[in-house]
Amino acid sequence: STEPALSHEPAATRAAELRHELDYHAYRYYMLDAPEITDAAFDKMLVELQEIESAYPDLITPTSYTQRVGGYVSDQFAPVTHMARMYSMDDAMNLEELDAWLERTENALGAGRVTYTCELKIDGLGVAITYENGAFVRAATRGDGTTGEDVSLNVRTIQDVPMHLSEKALVHMGTDRDRVIEVRGEVYMPKGSFVRLNDEADAEGRDPFANPRNAAAGSLRQKDPKVTAKRDLSTFIYAIADTTPLHVHSQHEFLNWLRDAGFHVNPNVASCKTPTEVHEFCADALAHRSDLDYDIDGVVVKVDSFQQQSDLGFTARAPRWAIAFKFPPEEKTTVLREIRVQ
């Protein structure tokens, strides 16, 4: 006997098709800055999906593109315990302290046997994002490193945060693809968006934010996701609670996996084979700091090999296999606000 088709089977199929299309085109627009369709065509698909979902609410899924700009103000910020501790790092305040760390590391692992991965140190706020079976389920602030606040509805509005991991990334995970994974990164506000936001605040007689980091933190703590959605937040993802399910063996391989999975990974990363190359990366990053559209407060130098990372392990506070080389606070060209004549 043929099962009576669910009253809305065709709608369910069409909804799934539209969701896949909307995710793909949103990725091309926001992540690659290379749309294949017009905004009007995108909106037409979004409206069609919204109509199907309002006709058949049981078809709504939490990761549907229609849910990106959360529709409701909820009791966000419930406490969330991270899958694993979110470590901070020891700081190197100058080249001497950086060299001391490099020397210690070379001694411990064997001179000339260490490759370092150098990354820009994004000055945003730490966030942990959890995926189950490749779908976004939760996002939390770093908090004290063990417990943070649930900011899922607000992080879901950030367009460069994927709602589903790519098939390529899941294939790479093999049978571990259904493992729960928790990636870590920074939420930041691009400098351009920060200036626009403060100009709006000025025009509306509200206090401006002191810097992009505070603006990002304030935007992520919004009770109403519709407000967060307008703040043009972005992310750079760089770590994960447990790399086991990914079958990757070094930081640079892991960053490639993140990119393939659909995460926004900072492009200014380099493999440095010697302390001299590490110095060059740091000097280059400092020289180009003001050209970036986001704030950085230094360079993160990591031992690339995960085997060597576990050989070095952690102190109570931080990994021995990473150091934050800090830059001096950026002397901002303070834009003199034209005094508004009342």
Ligand SMILES: NC(=O)c1c(N)nc(OC2CCCC2)nc1O[C@@H]1CCC[C@@H]1O
């Ligand atoms: N802010 C950053 O850009 C950054 C980075 N690119 N890479 C790491 O790797 C850490 C994570 C695990 C141990 C090393 N941490 C970063 O920021 C940390 C997070 C919390 C305190 C620092 O800001």
